[in-house]
Amino acid sequence: MYRAFYKLRLNPFEITPDPSFLFPTPRHREALATLYYGVRAHKGFIVITGEVGTGKTLLVRSALQLLQRTNIASACVFNPSLSPLEFVRYIAGDFGLSVGGKAKDEVILALNAYLRQRHEKRLITLLVVDEAHHLSPELLEEVRLLTNLETAQQKLLQIVLAGQPELDQTLDSWELRQLKQRIMLRCQLEPLGQNETAGYIQRRLHIAGLPKNTTLFSHAAMAMVFKHSRGIPRLINTVCENALLSGYAHCAPIITPDIVEEAGRDLRLGVITPNVTAQLPKEEAELFRAVKTLLELHDYLREMKSAEAETDIRLTREIPRA
Ligand SMILES: Nc1ncnc2c1ncn2[C@@H]1O[C@H](COP(=O)(O)OP(=O)(O)O)[C@@H](O)[C@H]1O
Numbered sequence: 001m002y003r004a005f006y007k008l009r010l011n012p013f014e015i016t017p018d019p020s021f022l023f024p025t026p027r028h029r030e031a032l033a034t035l036y037y038g039v040r041a042h043k044g045f046i047v048i049t050g051e052v053g054t055g056k057t058l059l060v061r062s063a064l065q066l067l068q069r070t071n072i073a074s075a076c077v078f079n080p081s082l083s084p085l086e087f088v089r090y091i092a093g094d095f096g097l098s099v100g101g102k103a104k105d106e107v108i109l110a111l112n113a114y115l116r117q118r119h120e121k122r123l124i125t126l127l128v129v130d131e132a133h134h135l136s137p138e139l140l141e142e143v144r145l146l147t148n149l150e151t152a153q154q155k156l157l158q159i160v161l162a163g164q165p166e167l168d169q170t171l172d173s174w175e176l177r178q179l180k181q182r183i184m185l186r187c188q189l190e191p192l193g194q195n196e197t198a199g200y201i202q203r204r205l206h207i208a209g210l211p212k213n214t215t216l217f218s219h220a221a222m223a224m225v226f227k228h229s230r231g232i233p234r235l236i237n238t239v240c241e242n243a244l245l246s247g248y249a250h251c252a253p254i255i256t257p258d259i260v261e262e263a264g265r266d267l268r269l270g271v272i273t274p275n276v277t278a279q280l281p282k283e284e285a286e287l288f289r290a291v292k293t294l295l296e297l298h299d300y301l302r303e304m305k306s307a308e309a310e311t312d313i314r315l316t317r318e319i320p321r322a
């Protein structure tokens with residue numbers, strides 16, 4: 001909508017992770033190098049963590065794009081809420097093996113044979129699990145078993161897990177110590193600092209077609225974006241996108257701090273309702289949810305009742321008695 005007005009070819013703040021927009025902060029660059037060289041050097045098992053929206057999926061996609069130039073075969077699990085059988089079948093299927101209807105042991109055998117074949121040709125095979133903090137203990141055990149596929153010298157399958165910081169905590173647990181010992185490389189993404197946020201905004205705008213040496217967001221506006229987004233790239237995108245829409249609506253040639261402030265306020269980014277249930281033990285959380293549902297039902301019934309009463313009053317007023 002605002003593209004023609006601001007003379008942009010592309011939408012600069014698309015929310016989908018597109019490697020061509022990568023802004024390499026030192027941490028993102030280090031994480032990308034870790035992924036790329038870790039996989040190329042057969043490190044076996046790599047874990048990348050970071051808060052929601054810090055760029056994990058973008059990094060994984062960027063690494064895959066680089067690695068695909070090197071004849072690598074990869075399977076990517078983007079939603080790891082699967083049963084162990086579905087998980088291994090999905091991976092084998094993504095590698096192009098036909099394993100429909102096969103039992104888990106058979107699928108693992110087929111995978112093993114496939115990995116060995118590739119290994120003999122000196123080809124690298126990679127499994128990526130994104131959103132890996134959702135992996136159940138059962139699936140983490142499957143991952144551990146997959147790290148067992150190896151020759152005397154090398155792991156046959158390179159594995160990258162990317163997930164939110166809960167993944168680090170899970171992997172630090174006593175039950176998973178065996179898996180943890182196999183992690184060869186670990187890296188963490190952080191939100192951007194204020195200067196990085198400004199660099200990030202500029203880079204995205206220039207990739208989207210803004211001529212070099214021109215600015216669309218004033219310095220103070222970019223500082224305001226940092227304030228509202230706390231340097232989290234996904235939030236930077238949302239705030240900037242809304243600021244551009246609002247700037248366009250006001251025919252503003254440049255985005256000022258006021259425009260960003262308004263966009264940030266409308267998005268209510270600073271307002272976070274604490275997730276009470278996340279801090280409770282499982283049974284108490286279930287009880288909490290049940291009580292909440294009952295209270296909501298109670299409110300709903302009360303509203304229905306007063307609405308009914310109102311209709312009754314209106315009807316008795318509108319229909320004249322005979
Ligand atoms: N270093 C970066 N350079 C450019 N864009 C980034 C960067 N980090 C994150 N983003 C953008 O922020 C948004 C959220 O990133 P994403 O990879 O989906 O986060 P996560 O997977 O950690 O939740 C995406 O639009 C992505 O393109």
Ligand SMILES: [Mg+2]
Binds near residue numbers: 058
């Ligand atoms: Mg992601």
